[in-house]
Amino acid sequence: MHEERMKKQTVAVVALAFAGAASAQEVVKIGHASGVTGPVAYFGKDDENGARMAVEALNARGVVIGGKKVRFELVAEDDAADPKQATAVAQKLVDARVNAVVGHETSGTTIPASKIYHDAGIPQISPASTSPKYTQQGFNTAFRVVANDIQLGRALGGYAVKGLGARRVAVVDDRTAYGQGLVTEFSKGLQQQGATIVAKEFTNDKATDFSAILTKIRAANPDLVFFGGMSAVAGPMLRQMKQLGMNVKMMGGDGICSDEIFKLSGGTMTDGQVVCAEAGGVEEAGKPALDNFRAAYKKRFGVDVQIIAPYSYDAVMAIAAAMVKAGSAAPAKYLPELANIRYKGVTGEIAFDQRGDIRDGTITLYTFKSGRRTVVAVTK
Structure with a gap:
C-alpha cells in the first residue's frame, strides 16, 4: 500500500515536471534593450513602447508556432545608452534565455552588444542604430529595420x-x-x-x-x-x-x-x-497604416510616437512571422527564415540583404515649424 502510494506520488511529480516544461516552452521571450534612462530616454522609452505594443498585439491574436499556442513575453532592460552597460544588459538577456532581441537603440550600444548575441546564437534586430559597422562585422544574427548612415x-x-x-x-x-x-x-x-x-x-x-x-x-x-x-x-x-x-x-x-x-x-x-x-519613413501608400499605428500608440501610452516605436513594433512582428514560418521559436531554427523574411509592416516591407541591412530603406527629411517636426520629403 505504501509502495503504491509512493508510485502515484512519483508519477504525479513527474507529470507536474513535464507540465511545467511544456508551460515553459509555450512562453516566447523577446528581449529588448534601449536607454530608458539617461540623455536620450525619450527615444529609449519610445523604442520600448513599440516592442511592448507588438507583444500585446501578438498575445491578443493568439499566435500558434509549431502547432502550439504561445504567449510572448517582453524582457526589457535599460542600457542607459551607455556601451558598457549595454554589454552587461546583453549578457543578462542571454542568461535569461531570450528567443530574440530587439535593440539596441544607439550604434554605440548596438555594436558591442551584437557580439554577445552572436556568440550565443540569438538573432538581434536593431530598430534604430544606423552605423554601417554594425552589419559589417559578418554576424549572421545581426539585422536592422532602418537605413544605415x-x-x-x-x-x-x-x-x-x-x-x-x-x-x-x-x-x-x-x-x-x-x-x-x-x-x-x-x-x-x-x-x-x-x-x-x-x-x-x-x-x-x-x-x-x-x-x-x-x-x-x-x-x-x-x-x-x-x-x-x-x-x-x-x-x-x-x-x-x-x-x-x-x-x-x-x-x-x-x-x-x-x-x-x-x-x-x-x-x-x-x-x-x-x-x-x-x-525610415513611409511613402504615400503606407501612410494610412502608420497613421493608424500612431493613433493606437497615443491611446495606449498617452503620448505621441517619437521616431523609433513603429520600427521596434515591426522588428518584433518580423521575428514572430519568422518563428511561425519555421514552426519553432528556437533561434537556430527560425534564424534562416528571418534572414529571408518578407513581412509587410507598418513602416513598409521588412526584408534584409545578405549583411542584414534593410532592403530599399527609406529616408525622411524633416524641418521644424513652431517647434514641431514637418516632413520635407521621403526618399530612397
Missing part, C-alpha cells in the same frame, strides 16, 4: 547642397560611433556635390559648453553646421549659436530629429533653421 549621410549631403544651397559647411561630431559615422558619410555625400568643409570640430555626448568650438566655426563663416549626435547636445548648441549671433542652419541625422530639440534649445530654434533626416 551611408544612405542617410549621402541623402543629407545631397539635400544640403541642392535643397539648402549650402557651399561652405562646418561639421561637428560627438565622438560616439553614431556621430562619427554619420559625419563621415555626410562629408562624402557633401563633397560629391562639390561643397567645401570649412571647419571640423568635435565635442562629446555629455557636453554643455560649446563656446570654444563655436567661436572657431563662426570664424570660418559657414552657411551650414552639420552635427553628428543627439538632441541633448544639439539643443544647447543651438542656444549658444544664437548667443554668438550665428544665424546659420543646423543639419543632422535622426539623433536630433525629435520635437525635444526645440525645448532643449530653450525655444531659440527658429522655423526652418534645423533640417534632419530619419532613417
Whole structure:
C-alpha cells in the first residue's frame, strides 16, 4: 500500500515536471534593450513602447508556432545608452534565455552588444542604430529595420547642397560611433556635390559648453553646421549659436530629429533653421497604416510616437512571422527564415540583404515649424 502510494506520488511529480516544461516552452521571450534612462530616454522609452505594443498585439491574436499556442513575453532592460552597460544588459538577456532581441537603440550600444548575441546564437534586430559597422562585422544574427548612415549621410549631403544651397559647411561630431559615422558619410555625400568643409570640430555626448568650438566655426563663416549626435547636445548648441549671433542652419541625422530639440534649445530654434533626416519613413501608400499605428500608440501610452516605436513594433512582428514560418521559436531554427523574411509592416516591407541591412530603406527629411517636426520629403 505504501509502495503504491509512493508510485502515484512519483508519477504525479513527474507529470507536474513535464507540465511545467511544456508551460515553459509555450512562453516566447523577446528581449529588448534601449536607454530608458539617461540623455536620450525619450527615444529609449519610445523604442520600448513599440516592442511592448507588438507583444500585446501578438498575445491578443493568439499566435500558434509549431502547432502550439504561445504567449510572448517582453524582457526589457535599460542600457542607459551607455556601451558598457549595454554589454552587461546583453549578457543578462542571454542568461535569461531570450528567443530574440530587439535593440539596441544607439550604434554605440548596438555594436558591442551584437557580439554577445552572436556568440550565443540569438538573432538581434536593431530598430534604430544606423552605423554601417554594425552589419559589417559578418554576424549572421545581426539585422536592422532602418537605413544605415551611408544612405542617410549621402541623402543629407545631397539635400544640403541642392535643397539648402549650402557651399561652405562646418561639421561637428560627438565622438560616439553614431556621430562619427554619420559625419563621415555626410562629408562624402557633401563633397560629391562639390561643397567645401570649412571647419571640423568635435565635442562629446555629455557636453554643455560649446563656446570654444563655436567661436572657431563662426570664424570660418559657414552657411551650414552639420552635427553628428543627439538632441541633448544639439539643443544647447543651438542656444549658444544664437548667443554668438550665428544665424546659420543646423543639419543632422535622426539623433536630433525629435520635437525635444526645440525645448532643449530653450525655444531659440527658429522655423526652418534645423533640417534632419530619419532613417525610415513611409511613402504615400503606407501612410494610412502608420497613421493608424500612431493613433493606437497615443491611446495606449498617452503620448505621441517619437521616431523609433513603429520600427521596434515591426522588428518584433518580423521575428514572430519568422518563428511561425519555421514552426519553432528556437533561434537556430527560425534564424534562416528571418534572414529571408518578407513581412509587410507598418513602416513598409521588412526584408534584409545578405549583411542584414534593410532592403530599399527609406529616408525622411524633416524641418521644424513652431517647434514641431514637418516632413520635407521621403526618399530612397
